[in-house]
Amino acid sequence: MAWLTYLLSALLASTTPARAASSTDWTVIVGGATADTSIYANAFFPQAIEIGVGDAVTWTFEGFHNVAFLSGGAAPPFAVPEGDKTYWNPQMLFPVGGQSYDGTGYHNSGVPGPDGRLSYTLTFTKPGRYPYVCTIHPGMRGMVIVTDKVTGTPAAALKRGRAEQAATLAAGQARFAGLEAERNGTTFVVPLVGNSQQRYSVLRFTREPLVVPRGSTVTWAMRDTFEIHTVTFTSGEKPPQLAVPEPQSSGPPKVLLNPKALTPTNTTQYDGTGYVNSGLLFPPGNPGKLPSSFSLTFTKPGRFEYWCLVHAEVGQHGIIVVQ
Ligand SMILES: [Cu+2]
Structure with missing residues (x-):
């Protein structure tokens, strides 16, 4: 059956993309998160990678x-x-x-799709520094x-990437572990944090329900350069989706940005009823x-759940207890 082996190898050879014999494949990790999804890495690991002319980089999401x-x-x-x-x-x-x-x-x-997984490969044909x-x-x-x-070597670069990613996630976890709402009389501040040097975002509001006296004002303050968030009270309704795919007869779907999620309700008081939405909140400055x-x-006592509509799927919601 040597002819079959020969035929198969010839077929395989003809369907494998042509590559220079010395071409090397390198891997860069895109993002990452802790198992509980509270910390999100907004970075490529390793941040910089040096490769040869004709080499390929595969980004693993x-x-x-x-x-x-x-x-x-x-x-x-x-x-x-x-x-x-x-x-x-x-x-x-x-x-x-x-592809090049x-x-x-x-x-x-x-x-990537809903599972967050994707792999993307580009071959680099000319020397240079490419941001x-x-x-x-x-x-x-x-x-x-x-x-x-x-x-x-690709193995060393990937090892460096994994180490950078671990350091980023650890820094985010430490920040979240020490995260406290700030109190100033009857005014409370819930900071939404991230760090552009350590390259993480915290996708949570507070670690524990925030307990405030009736009549208190709570301010959610963006202190993160990477992300956008919303603060949305639905009073028991399912939080609306931010992005709504609209399938097309051919090609990829169109993705509608849901006006209900984007539009501020311009509400200043909450008694536990109705729909209250901050609209999108952006990095400071x-x-x-x-x-x-x-x-x-907050004008009435109760236990009120709220959501970030951008990150609801990764569990960004919080609770205010008004006493
Ligand atoms: Cu968010």
């Missing part, structure tokens, strides 16, 4: 991100209006660009350095002067 090479261009806008609706920009949700990169053009991996970003988390950056003479805090005064 562990969270909701993308890998985008802008080649000096502007990042695509987050949202695109269509009539009176707003859609999530498909240019950051679905793959754009070919020479330092030019827009390339995007697209985002890339996640267009979903501002400030989430990585670098591919392509050189004629590479010194490291953002260039568009978009809101970065939300305050609510």
Whole structure:
């Protein structure tokens, strides 16, 4: 049966993409989270990787991100209006660009499905330093350095990536363990935290229910550079979805940004009834002067659950107990 073996190997050879004999595959981890999903890594691990000309990098996803090479261009806008609706920009949700990169053009991996898993490979054809970003988390950056003479190995680079990721998640866990709401008389502040140097976000409001006297005002204050959040009280209703996929007859779905989730209700008091939504809260000092805090005064006793509509699926909700 030697002829069969020969035929099979010839077939396999012809379907395997052509690669230089010396080509090496490198791995970069995208994101990561603690098992309880409270801490989210907004980083590429390792942050910088040095590879040889003709080598490929495979990004292995562990969270909701993308890998985008802008080649000096502007990042695509987050949202695109269509009539009176707003859609999530498909240019950051679905793959754009070919399988190799020479330092030019827009390339995007697209985002993973609900399980957070995706793998994206690019082959680098020219020496150079190539920065890339996640267009979903501002400030989430990585670098591919392509050189004629590479010194490291993929195993060592991956080990470095895992160590960086572990340090990031540990820093986030330590921050969450010490997280306290701040009290000033009848005013409370719930900080929404992250750290752009240590590259994590805490996707929780408070560790324990926040107990406040009746008549107190609680302010949720953004102190995170990576994320957006909402503060949304639904009074027992299911929290609305932020992104609603609309299947199309062909091609990928359109993703509607749900106005109910985006639009502030401009409520200042809460008695345990109705729908109260902060709308999107943005990093402090953002260039568009978009809101970065939300305050609510609690007028009736009770135990009230609230949600971040951006991160409800990873368990970002909290409880206020008004006495
Ligand atoms: Cu959130």
